[in-house]
């Protein structure tokens with residue numbers, strides 16, 4: 001209601017109604033507020049509370065936090081066992097330091113490494129590590145694409161997410177009362193040759209990381225193998241809260257994301273690093289994509305994958321973060337068009353209703369990444 005009043009005060013419809021206040025009654029034929037009048041504008045960007053639920057603050061410099069403060073964001077920084085990142089221990093140290101600096105704005109997710117998987121004591125070590133991290137403030141646990149794509153067991157077989165030896169980890173995360181952020185597989189483009197990919201960001205990433213470009217590795221599990229393993233895992237843990245990172249790797253088709261969310265009521269998905277794939281679809285059918293956001297407004301989490309590396313220039317990073325956040329706001333919250341080079345197209349904004357933006361940009365993340373319940377860490 002407050003939202004509607006705010007928009008009426010600002011919009012032309014509001015002016016018409018104010019002009020009519022001296023009338024004995026409002027005319028029955030008064031125009032309904034047009035969509036634009038219930039959408040936010042760029043002027044609202046900095047003041048509306050927002051939450052970037054997928055970043056990597058791998059640097060203790062306060063620049064990321066300062067930009068988040070300036071642009072009205074809370075952050076969830078996700079630690080991940082990624083060889084191109086600093087060690088998990090260093091990521092952990094950065095997260096704890098930044099959370100101490102601004103506990104209301106900076107939140108973090110922990111992870112575990114697969115080192116020693118399958119050997120005696122691995123499960124107990126992971127259990128103890130996750131319990132300690134959640135007790136010290138971690139809001140979630142991340143499981144990465146190395147499961148299903150890199151890690152092998154002692155017998156030389158790839159470890160898939162539905163491996164029964166990973167089940168105790170899922171049980172532990174559930175007992176701790178935090179969600180599991182699952183990044184399994186890759187964008188569908190990963191299984192296509194570079195020239196057939198739909199977005200330049202995928203083309204660049206897989207050109208730079210041929211080790212993850214599955215089109216070059218036909219001996220590896222296919223896209224559907226990885227999605228299938230992930231789905232079996234989620235189905236086997238119906239009480240576990242799962243956040244499918246990067247639109248659950250189903251980014252190329254909002255219908256598939258919808259089917260995933262319909263099938264798994266305890267799952268949500270984040271938008272990190274997949275906005276261009278969504279835009280690729282909305283320039284072809286804007287209403288379909290807009291309807292998807294409205295229908296699943298309680299299950300979608302805004303995220304970017306912004307990564308502040310240890311060697312990054314703080315000033316440059318702040319500019320990059322502001323540019324990414326502003327461009328995404330323009331697309332999701334307003335009706336303005338913008339050029340998106342990654343898909344070589346002018347992309348009209350979705351102008352989502354304010355109430356939908358408030359959920360996707362803030363309320364859903366606050367709910368999903370709430371502090372672990374007291375006692376969960378001992379469970």
Ligand SMILES: [Zn+2]
Pocket residue numbers: 054055056078272305
């Ligand atoms: Zn990420």
